[in-house]
Amino acid sequence: MNKCVVCGAQFKPLKHYPERKTCSEECLRIHMKNLVPEAFLENCFKEGNVPFNKGVPQKEWLSKEARERCSKTYIQYQENTASPLSKIEGRYLPHNTYSKGTITKRKHIHKKGKFKGKVDYEYYINIDWKGNRKPNNLYRRYLWEYYHQQDIPKGMVVYCPSTNPDDWTKENLQLITRGDLARLNRWG
Ligand SMILES: [Zn+2]
Numbered sequence: 001m002n003k004c005v006v007c008g009a010q011f012k013p014l015k016h017y018p019e020r021k022t023c024s025e026e027c028l029r030i031h032m033k034n035l036v037p038e039a040f041l042e043n044c045f046k047e048g049n050v051p052f053n054k055g056v057p058q059k060e061w062l063s064k065e066a067r068e069r070c071s072k073t074y075i076q077y078q079e080n081t082a083s084p085l086s087k088i089e090g091r092y093l094p095h096n097t098y099s100k101g102t103i104t105k106r107k108h109i110h111k112k113g114k115f116k117g118k119v120d121y122e123y124y125i126n127i128d129w130k131g132n133r134k135p136n137n138l139y140r141r142y143l144w145e146y147y148h149q150q151d152i153p154k155g156m157v158v159y160c161p162s163t164n165p166d167d168w169t170k171e172n173l174q175l176i177t178r179g180d181l182a183r184l185n186r187w188g
Contacts, residue, residue: 006030089133100127103139114187121165144173157181 001010004023011023022028033041053061062070086093098104108120123139129146144158145151147170152158159176160167 098126100131100133102126114185123165140168140173143168144175147173159184 002013002020003010004027005021006027007023009023013020022031058067081095083093083095083097085097085099102125104124104126105121106124108122110116110118110120124135125137125139125142126133126135127142128134128137129142129149129151138158140158140160141152152175155178156175157178159174159181160172161174162172
């Protein structure tokens, strides 16, 4: 039998928790409150507290300068974050935007499957075949669409039989279904 720390009553502890100090949930709540430092309870908001600016217009409790500072926290309104390209294209572009048609080479590490841990390099372009901006567009997909002057149909992928990533000839870019790709990449 254990003795309750709060009310002093005797109670039988549970099998999986023999060192239990309180008899009931109510006593536990009081015990936990006693463990918290008093300064913390004094400084925190009381139950049913109403915020000082509830229902009050922002003009009445914030100075003009502070309001202007708040409105500029949105990244779109900051002048130094806009790219010089945004004036040419007529819309907001982030400061690190590449010009149209830039090709980037990115590292890709396989996380699962047959080639787990393998390091691959893939090429990306930031436009589609019509010349509109499309970041994270795979360069081989772009090339296939550019050679054939049409969109890739839904459910189709560009497959390259050659293992050389820099082989961008028309013969190396073949269009197959996702089902065929799964069969090719099958284990074993
Ligand atoms: Zn108790």
